[in-house]
Amino acid sequence: xxxxxxxxxxxxxxxxxxxxxxxxxxxxxxxxxxxxxxxxxxxxxxxxxxxxxxxxxxxxxxxxxxxxxxxxxxxxxxxxxxxxxxxxxxxxxxxxxxxxxxxxxxxxxxxxxxxxxxxxxxxxxxxxxxxxxxxxxxxxxxxxxxxxxxxxxxxxxxxxxxxxxxxxxxxxxxxxxxxxxxxxxxxxxxxxxxxxxxxxxxxxxxxxxxxxxxxxxxxxxxxxxxxxxxxxxxxxxxxxxxxxxxxxxxxxxxxxxxxxxxxxxxxxxxxxxxxxxxxxxxxx
Amino acid sequence: xxxxxxxxxxxxxxxxxxxxxxxxxxxxxxxxxxxxxxxxxxxxxxxxxxxxxxxxxxxxxxxxxxxxxxxxxxxxxxxxxxxxxxxxxxxxxxxxxxxxxxxxxxxxxxx
Numbered sequence: 001x002x003x004x005x006x007x008x009x010x011x012x013x014x015x016x017x018x019x020x021x022x023x024x025x026x027x028x029x030x031x032x033x034x035x036x037x038x039x040x041x042x043x044x045x046x047x048x049x050x051x052x053x054x055x056x057x058x059x060x061x062x063x064x065x066x067x068x069x070x071x072x073x074x075x076x077x078x079x080x081x082x083x084x085x086x087x088x089x090x091x092x093x094x095x096x097x098x099x100x101x102x103x104x105x106x107x108x109x110x111x112x113x114x115x116x117x118x119x120x121x122x123x124x125x126x127x128x129x130x131x132x133x134x135x136x137x138x139x140x141x142x143x144x145x146x147x148x149x150x151x152x153x154x155x156x157x158x159x160x161x162x163x164x165x166x167x168x169x170x171x172x173x174x175x176x177x178x179x180x181x182x183x184x185x186x187x188x189x190x191x192x193x194x195x196x197x198x199x200x201x202x203x204x205x206x207x208x209x210x211x212x213x214x215x216x217x218x219x220x221x222x223x224x225x226x227x228x229x230x231x232x233x234x235x236x237x238x239x240x241x242x243x244x245x246x247x248x249x250x251x252x253x254x255x256x257x258x259x260x261x262x263x264x265x266x267x268x269x270x271x272x273x274x275x276x277x278x279x280x281x282x283x284x
Numbered sequence: 285x286x287x288x289x290x291x292x293x294x295x296x297x298x299x300x301x302x303x304x305x306x307x308x309x310x311x312x313x314x315x316x317x318x319x320x321x322x323x324x325x326x327x328x329x330x331x332x333x334x335x336x337x338x339x340x341x342x343x344x345x346x347x348x349x350x351x352x353x354x355x356x357x358x359x360x361x362x363x364x365x366x367x368x369x370x371x372x373x374x375x376x377x378x379x380x381x382x383x384x385x386x387x388x389x390x391x392x393x394x395x
Contacts, residue, residue: 137346206371208369
Protein backbone atom coordinates (compact mmCIF):
# COMPACT_ATOMS: atom_id res chain seq x y z
CA UNK A 1 0.00 0.00 0.00
CA UNK A 2 2.79 2.40 0.96
CA UNK A 3 4.58 1.75 -2.33
CA UNK A 4 1.62 2.59 -4.55
CA UNK A 5 0.85 5.64 -2.39
CA UNK A 6 4.30 7.05 -3.06
CA UNK A 7 4.08 6.32 -6.80
CA UNK A 8 0.82 8.19 -7.40
CA UNK A 9 1.75 10.97 -4.98
CA UNK A 10 4.94 11.50 -6.93
CA UNK A 11 3.17 11.39 -10.29
CA UNK A 12 0.40 13.72 -9.17
CA UNK A 13 2.57 16.15 -7.22
CA UNK A 14 3.76 18.27 -10.13
CA UNK A 15 0.28 18.54 -11.63
CA UNK A 16 -1.14 19.56 -8.24
CA UNK A 17 1.55 22.22 -7.80
CA UNK A 18 0.87 23.73 -11.20
CA UNK A 19 -2.90 23.68 -10.79
CA UNK A 20 -2.64 25.21 -7.30
CA UNK A 21 -0.44 28.00 -8.62
CA UNK A 22 -2.50 28.88 -11.67
CA UNK A 23 -5.80 28.89 -9.75
CA UNK A 24 -4.22 31.19 -7.17
CA UNK A 25 -2.84 33.31 -9.97
CA UNK A 26 -6.30 33.83 -11.45
CA UNK A 27 -7.73 34.55 -8.03
CA UNK A 28 -4.96 37.11 -7.44
CA UNK A 29 -5.62 39.04 -10.59
CA UNK A 30 -9.33 39.00 -9.85
CA UNK A 31 -10.12 36.65 -12.70
CA UNK A 32 -12.13 34.06 -10.76
CA UNK A 33 -14.56 33.97 -13.65
CA UNK A 34 -11.72 32.64 -15.80
CA UNK A 35 -11.15 29.54 -13.63
CA UNK A 36 -12.74 27.55 -16.41
CA UNK A 37 -9.53 27.88 -18.47
CA UNK A 38 -7.67 25.93 -15.81
CA UNK A 39 -10.50 23.53 -15.07
CA UNK A 40 -10.96 22.71 -18.74
CA UNK A 41 -7.23 22.46 -19.32
CA UNK A 42 -6.91 20.07 -16.38
CA UNK A 43 -9.91 18.00 -17.44
CA UNK A 44 -8.64 17.82 -21.02
CA UNK A 45 -5.34 16.66 -19.54
CA UNK A 46 -7.14 13.86 -17.70
CA UNK A 47 -9.08 12.86 -20.84
CA UNK A 48 -5.93 12.94 -22.97
CA UNK A 49 -4.17 10.80 -20.35
CA UNK A 50 -6.95 8.22 -20.43
CA UNK A 51 -7.00 8.30 -24.24
CA UNK A 52 -3.24 7.79 -24.43
CA UNK A 53 -3.44 5.07 -21.78
CA UNK A 54 -6.04 3.22 -23.87
CA UNK A 55 -4.15 3.89 -27.09
CA UNK A 56 -0.96 2.42 -25.68
CA UNK A 57 -2.73 -0.84 -24.82
CA UNK A 58 -4.16 -1.03 -28.36
CA UNK A 59 -1.09 0.01 -30.34
CA UNK A 60 1.80 -2.22 -31.26
CA UNK A 61 4.97 -2.10 -33.33
CA UNK A 62 6.93 1.13 -33.87
CA UNK A 63 3.95 3.25 -32.87
CA UNK A 64 3.97 1.69 -29.41
CA UNK A 65 7.79 1.77 -29.28
CA UNK A 66 8.16 5.45 -30.01
CA UNK A 67 4.77 7.15 -30.03
CA UNK A 68 4.58 7.68 -26.25
CA UNK A 69 8.19 8.92 -26.19
CA UNK A 70 7.58 11.48 -28.90
CA UNK A 71 4.36 12.68 -27.26
CA UNK A 72 6.13 12.79 -23.90
CA UNK A 73 8.96 14.90 -25.31
CA UNK A 74 6.54 17.26 -27.05
CA UNK A 75 4.60 17.76 -23.81
CA UNK A 76 7.81 18.43 -21.87
CA UNK A 77 9.06 21.11 -24.25
CA UNK A 78 5.64 22.74 -24.67
CA UNK A 79 5.39 22.86 -20.87
CA UNK A 80 8.83 24.50 -20.64
CA UNK A 81 7.82 27.19 -23.13
CA UNK A 82 4.49 27.89 -21.46
CA UNK A 83 6.01 27.92 -17.96
CA UNK A 84 8.70 30.35 -19.08
CA UNK A 85 6.21 32.61 -20.77
CA UNK A 86 3.94 32.64 -17.76
CA UNK A 87 6.82 33.11 -15.31
CA UNK A 88 8.16 35.99 -17.38
CA UNK A 89 4.75 37.60 -17.52
CA UNK A 90 4.22 37.31 -13.77
CA UNK A 91 7.63 38.77 -13.08
CA UNK A 92 6.90 41.74 -15.31
CA UNK A 93 3.56 42.21 -13.68
CA UNK A 94 4.89 41.94 -10.12
CA UNK A 95 7.11 44.86 -10.95
CA UNK A 96 4.28 46.88 -12.46
CA UNK A 97 1.90 46.47 -9.55
CA UNK A 98 2.21 49.70 -7.62
CA UNK A 99 -0.83 51.72 -6.64
CA UNK A 100 -3.79 51.63 -8.97
CA UNK A 101 -4.07 47.94 -8.38
CA UNK A 102 -7.43 47.53 -10.01
CA UNK A 103 -6.45 49.24 -13.21
CA UNK A 104 -3.33 47.14 -13.45
CA UNK A 105 -5.34 44.01 -12.93
CA UNK A 106 -7.76 44.89 -15.68
CA UNK A 107 -4.80 45.52 -17.89
CA UNK A 108 -3.39 42.16 -16.90
CA UNK A 109 -6.53 40.39 -17.97
CA UNK A 110 -6.48 42.25 -21.23
CA UNK A 111 -2.82 41.70 -22.10
CA UNK A 112 -1.99 38.24 -20.78
CA UNK A 113 -3.78 35.70 -22.87
CA UNK A 114 -5.42 33.70 -20.17
CA UNK A 115 -5.78 30.57 -22.26
CA UNK A 116 -2.05 30.15 -21.61
CA UNK A 117 -2.91 29.06 -18.07
CA UNK A 118 -5.25 26.50 -19.62
CA UNK A 119 -2.34 25.09 -21.63
CA UNK A 120 -0.24 25.11 -18.46
CA UNK A 121 -2.91 23.10 -16.64
CA UNK A 122 -3.19 20.70 -19.57
CA UNK A 123 0.52 19.96 -19.87
CA UNK A 124 0.87 19.77 -16.08
CA UNK A 125 -1.74 17.03 -15.87
CA UNK A 126 -0.94 15.22 -19.12
CA UNK A 127 2.80 14.97 -18.48
CA UNK A 128 2.57 12.07 -16.05
CA UNK A 129 -1.09 11.37 -16.70
CA UNK A 130 -1.05 8.41 -19.09
CA UNK A 131 1.47 6.65 -16.90
CA UNK A 132 -0.71 7.14 -13.84
CA UNK A 133 -3.78 5.91 -15.73
CA UNK A 134 -2.02 2.67 -16.74
CA UNK A 135 -0.65 2.20 -13.25
CA UNK A 136 -4.08 2.63 -11.65
CA UNK A 137 -5.71 0.45 -14.28
CA UNK A 138 -3.26 -2.35 -13.55
CA UNK A 139 -3.94 -2.08 -9.84
CA UNK A 140 -7.72 -2.11 -10.32
CA UNK A 141 -7.60 -5.32 -12.35
CA UNK A 142 -5.62 -6.90 -9.52
CA UNK A 143 -7.85 -5.62 -6.76
CA UNK A 144 -9.37 -9.02 -6.01
CA UNK A 145 -7.22 -9.90 -3.05
CA UNK A 146 -6.85 -8.01 0.20
CA UNK A 147 -3.35 -6.85 -0.65
CA UNK A 148 -4.58 -5.92 -4.13
CA UNK A 149 -7.26 -3.70 -2.61
CA UNK A 150 -4.75 -2.16 -0.23
CA UNK A 151 -2.46 -1.31 -3.17
CA UNK A 152 -5.31 0.25 -5.14
CA UNK A 153 -6.41 2.19 -2.06
CA UNK A 154 -2.86 3.40 -1.49
CA UNK A 155 -2.69 4.66 -5.07
CA UNK A 156 -5.98 6.54 -4.79
CA UNK A 157 -4.87 8.04 -1.46
CA UNK A 158 -1.62 9.14 -3.09
CA UNK A 159 -3.54 11.05 -5.76
CA UNK A 160 -5.84 12.50 -3.09
CA UNK A 161 -2.81 13.61 -1.11
CA UNK A 162 -1.36 15.32 -4.21
CA UNK A 163 -4.67 17.08 -4.81
CA UNK A 164 -4.74 18.19 -1.16
CA UNK A 165 -1.28 19.70 -1.54
CA UNK A 166 -2.46 21.65 -4.59
CA UNK A 167 -5.47 22.83 -2.64
CA UNK A 168 -3.20 23.80 0.27
CA UNK A 169 -1.14 26.00 -2.05
CA UNK A 170 -4.31 27.63 -3.29
CA UNK A 171 -5.58 28.27 0.26
CA UNK A 172 -2.33 29.67 1.59
CA UNK A 173 -1.51 31.54 -1.61
CA UNK A 174 -4.66 33.59 -1.26
CA UNK A 175 -3.35 35.30 1.84
CA UNK A 176 -0.03 36.61 0.62
CA UNK A 177 0.25 39.82 -1.30
CA UNK A 178 -0.11 39.84 -5.04
CA UNK A 179 3.37 41.17 -5.59
CA UNK A 180 4.93 38.62 -3.30
CA UNK A 181 2.97 35.78 -4.85
CA UNK A 182 4.06 36.78 -8.34
CA UNK A 183 7.68 37.19 -7.30
CA UNK A 184 7.83 33.83 -5.49
CA UNK A 185 5.99 31.79 -8.08
CA UNK A 186 7.86 33.21 -11.05
CA UNK A 187 11.14 32.10 -9.46
CA UNK A 188 9.60 28.80 -8.53
CA UNK A 189 8.25 28.18 -12.05
CA UNK A 190 11.71 28.97 -13.35
CA UNK A 191 13.20 26.06 -11.39
CA UNK A 192 10.31 23.80 -12.32
CA UNK A 193 10.85 24.59 -16.01
CA UNK A 194 14.62 24.14 -15.65
CA UNK A 195 14.02 20.66 -14.25
CA UNK A 196 11.67 19.79 -17.10
CA UNK A 197 14.04 21.16 -19.70
CA UNK A 198 16.91 19.08 -18.40
CA UNK A 199 14.64 16.00 -18.28
CA UNK A 200 13.74 16.55 -21.94
CA UNK A 201 17.39 16.97 -22.89
CA UNK A 202 18.24 13.80 -20.92
CA UNK A 203 15.62 11.86 -22.89
CA UNK A 204 17.02 13.14 -26.17
CA UNK A 205 20.45 12.12 -24.98
CA UNK A 206 19.27 8.61 -24.12
CA UNK A 207 17.48 8.28 -27.47
CA UNK A 208 20.66 9.12 -29.33
CA UNK A 209 19.60 12.50 -30.69
CA UNK A 210 22.21 14.24 -28.56
CA UNK A 211 25.77 13.14 -27.77
CA UNK A 212 26.25 10.95 -24.74
CA UNK A 213 27.93 12.53 -21.73
CA UNK A 214 29.26 11.01 -18.50
CA UNK A 215 27.46 11.08 -15.16
CA UNK A 216 28.16 14.38 -13.38
CA UNK A 217 27.65 13.08 -9.84
CA UNK A 218 25.98 10.27 -7.97
CA UNK A 219 24.05 11.14 -4.84
CA UNK A 220 21.62 8.23 -5.12
CA UNK A 221 22.94 6.49 -1.98
CA UNK A 222 22.25 9.68 0.02
CA UNK A 223 19.16 11.12 -1.66
CA UNK A 224 17.58 8.95 -4.33
CA UNK A 225 15.40 10.91 -6.77
CA UNK A 226 12.94 8.04 -6.64
CA UNK A 227 12.61 8.11 -2.88
CA UNK A 228 10.11 10.14 -0.93
CA UNK A 229 12.13 13.30 -0.28
CA UNK A 230 14.20 13.05 -3.46
CA UNK A 231 11.02 12.55 -5.48
CA UNK A 232 9.58 15.75 -4.06
CA UNK A 233 12.74 17.68 -4.80
CA UNK A 234 12.63 16.20 -8.29
CA UNK A 235 9.14 17.57 -8.79
CA UNK A 236 9.96 20.93 -7.23
CA UNK A 237 13.34 21.89 -8.62
CA UNK A 238 14.26 19.03 -10.94
CA UNK A 239 16.68 17.39 -8.51
CA UNK A 240 18.44 14.35 -10.00
CA UNK A 241 20.60 11.91 -8.12
CA UNK A 242 22.56 10.70 -11.17
CA UNK A 243 22.41 13.38 -13.84
CA UNK A 244 24.57 13.39 -16.92
CA UNK A 245 26.84 16.34 -17.65
CA UNK A 246 24.49 17.35 -20.45
CA UNK A 247 21.49 17.33 -18.09
CA UNK A 248 23.29 19.48 -15.52
CA UNK A 249 24.54 21.77 -18.27
CA UNK A 250 21.10 22.22 -19.80
CA UNK A 251 19.62 22.88 -16.34
CA UNK A 252 22.14 25.64 -15.65
CA UNK A 253 21.87 27.02 -19.17
CA UNK A 254 18.11 27.24 -18.90
CA UNK A 255 18.35 28.92 -15.48
CA UNK A 256 20.87 31.43 -16.77
CA UNK A 257 18.93 32.23 -19.94
CA UNK A 258 15.47 32.36 -18.37
CA UNK A 259 16.85 34.10 -15.26
CA UNK A 260 18.30 36.80 -17.45
CA UNK A 261 15.03 37.14 -19.30
CA UNK A 262 13.09 37.43 -16.05
CA UNK A 263 15.36 39.68 -14.03
CA UNK A 264 17.11 41.60 -16.76
CA UNK A 265 15.69 45.06 -16.35
CA UNK A 266 14.51 44.75 -12.76
CA UNK A 267 15.83 46.56 -9.72
CA UNK A 268 18.83 44.84 -8.13
CA UNK A 269 17.64 42.11 -5.81
CA UNK A 270 19.05 39.05 -4.11
CA UNK A 271 17.26 36.55 -6.34
CA UNK A 272 18.88 37.62 -9.57
CA UNK A 273 22.26 36.18 -8.72
CA UNK A 274 21.37 33.08 -6.78
CA UNK A 275 20.46 30.30 -9.21
CA UNK A 276 23.94 28.87 -9.54
CA UNK A 277 24.42 25.92 -7.24
CA UNK A 278 24.10 22.29 -8.28
CA UNK A 279 21.09 21.53 -6.15
CA UNK A 280 19.22 24.69 -5.24
CA UNK A 281 17.79 23.21 -2.06
CA UNK A 282 16.98 26.61 -0.58
CA UNK A 283 14.08 26.92 -2.96
CA UNK A 284 12.45 23.70 -1.81
CA UNK B 285 -1.54 26.92 -32.16
CA UNK B 286 -3.93 25.15 -34.53
CA UNK B 287 -1.89 26.06 -37.59
CA UNK B 288 1.06 24.21 -36.09
CA UNK B 289 -0.95 21.08 -35.43
CA UNK B 290 -0.84 19.56 -38.94
CA UNK B 291 2.90 20.03 -39.51
CA UNK B 292 3.72 18.70 -36.05
CA UNK B 293 1.71 15.54 -36.68
CA UNK B 294 3.53 15.09 -39.99
CA UNK B 295 6.90 15.63 -38.30
CA UNK B 296 5.95 13.14 -35.60
CA UNK B 297 5.01 10.53 -38.20
CA UNK B 298 8.30 11.10 -40.03
CA UNK B 299 10.32 10.71 -36.83
CA UNK B 300 8.44 7.50 -36.01
CA UNK B 301 9.08 6.03 -39.45
CA UNK B 302 12.79 6.88 -39.45
CA UNK B 303 13.31 5.73 -35.89
CA UNK B 304 11.27 2.57 -36.52
CA UNK B 305 13.35 1.68 -39.57
CA UNK B 306 16.56 2.31 -37.64
CA UNK B 307 15.39 0.15 -34.75
CA UNK B 308 14.72 -2.83 -37.01
CA UNK B 309 18.34 -2.97 -38.14
CA UNK B 310 19.89 -3.37 -34.67
CA UNK B 311 20.54 -6.53 -32.73
CA UNK B 312 17.69 -7.55 -30.48
CA UNK B 313 17.89 -8.81 -26.93
CA UNK B 314 14.78 -10.33 -25.37
CA UNK B 315 13.61 -9.53 -21.84
CA UNK B 316 10.42 -10.88 -20.31
CA UNK B 317 8.43 -9.71 -17.31
CA UNK B 318 6.65 -12.68 -15.81
CA UNK B 319 5.24 -13.40 -12.35
CA UNK B 320 6.73 -10.19 -11.02
CA UNK B 321 10.23 -11.08 -12.24
CA UNK B 322 12.48 -10.02 -15.08
CA UNK B 323 13.59 -12.98 -17.18
CA UNK B 324 16.56 -12.97 -17.31
CA UNK B 325 17.23 -10.68 -14.40
CA UNK B 326 20.77 -10.20 -15.65
CA UNK B 327 21.03 -9.24 -19.30
CA UNK B 328 24.45 -9.62 -20.89
CA UNK B 329 25.24 -7.33 -23.82
CA UNK B 330 28.29 -6.42 -25.82
CA UNK B 331 29.87 -3.17 -24.71
CA UNK B 332 30.14 -0.24 -27.14
CA UNK B 333 27.41 -1.67 -29.38
CA UNK B 334 23.87 -0.29 -29.58
CA UNK B 335 21.09 -2.83 -29.14
CA UNK B 336 17.34 -3.15 -28.85
CA UNK B 337 15.75 -4.53 -25.72
CA UNK B 338 12.63 -6.42 -26.74
CA UNK B 339 10.56 -6.33 -23.58
CA UNK B 340 7.51 -8.57 -23.30
CA UNK B 341 5.16 -8.15 -20.38
CA UNK B 342 3.45 -11.45 -19.53
CA UNK B 343 2.02 -10.09 -16.30
CA UNK B 344 -1.71 -9.29 -16.24
CA UNK B 345 -0.96 -5.64 -15.47
CA UNK B 346 1.05 -2.85 -17.05
CA UNK B 347 4.70 -2.45 -16.16
CA UNK B 348 7.07 0.44 -16.60
CA UNK B 349 10.57 -0.53 -17.53
CA UNK B 350 12.76 2.12 -16.00
CA UNK B 351 16.46 2.64 -15.67
CA UNK B 352 17.97 5.72 -14.17
CA UNK B 353 21.37 4.61 -15.40
CA UNK B 354 20.10 4.40 -18.97
CA UNK B 355 17.62 7.28 -18.65
CA UNK B 356 14.81 5.13 -19.97
CA UNK B 357 11.18 5.11 -18.85
CA UNK B 358 8.96 2.90 -20.92
CA UNK B 359 5.46 1.68 -20.21
CA UNK B 360 4.88 -1.93 -21.26
CA UNK B 361 1.14 -2.67 -21.21
CA UNK B 362 -0.06 -6.11 -20.10
CA UNK B 363 0.55 -8.75 -22.77
CA UNK B 364 2.46 -6.36 -25.02
CA UNK B 365 5.95 -6.26 -26.44
CA UNK B 366 7.89 -3.01 -26.64
CA UNK B 367 11.21 -2.36 -28.34
CA UNK B 368 13.56 -0.05 -26.52
CA UNK B 369 16.63 1.19 -28.33
CA UNK B 370 19.62 1.43 -26.05
CA UNK B 371 22.74 3.34 -26.97
CA UNK B 372 26.20 1.81 -27.03
CA UNK B 373 27.15 1.22 -23.41
CA UNK B 374 30.55 1.44 -21.83
CA UNK B 375 31.55 -1.75 -19.98
CA UNK B 376 29.73 -1.83 -16.67
CA UNK B 377 26.52 -2.66 -14.84
CA UNK B 378 23.27 -0.80 -15.43
CA UNK B 379 20.37 -1.35 -13.06
CA UNK B 380 16.73 -1.34 -14.14
CA UNK B 381 13.40 -1.91 -12.42
CA UNK B 382 9.65 -1.91 -12.91
CA UNK B 383 8.48 1.49 -11.71
CA UNK B 384 4.95 0.16 -11.20
CA UNK B 385 6.25 -2.62 -8.99
CA UNK B 386 9.59 -1.62 -7.61
CA UNK B 387 10.41 -5.00 -6.10
CA UNK B 388 10.94 -6.20 -9.68
CA UNK B 389 14.54 -5.43 -10.56
CA UNK B 390 17.29 -6.52 -12.92
CA UNK B 391 20.48 -5.33 -14.49
CA UNK B 392 22.30 -5.10 -17.77
CA UNK B 393 25.92 -6.12 -17.81
CA UNK B 394 27.88 -4.69 -20.71
CA UNK B 395 31.23 -6.34 -21.36
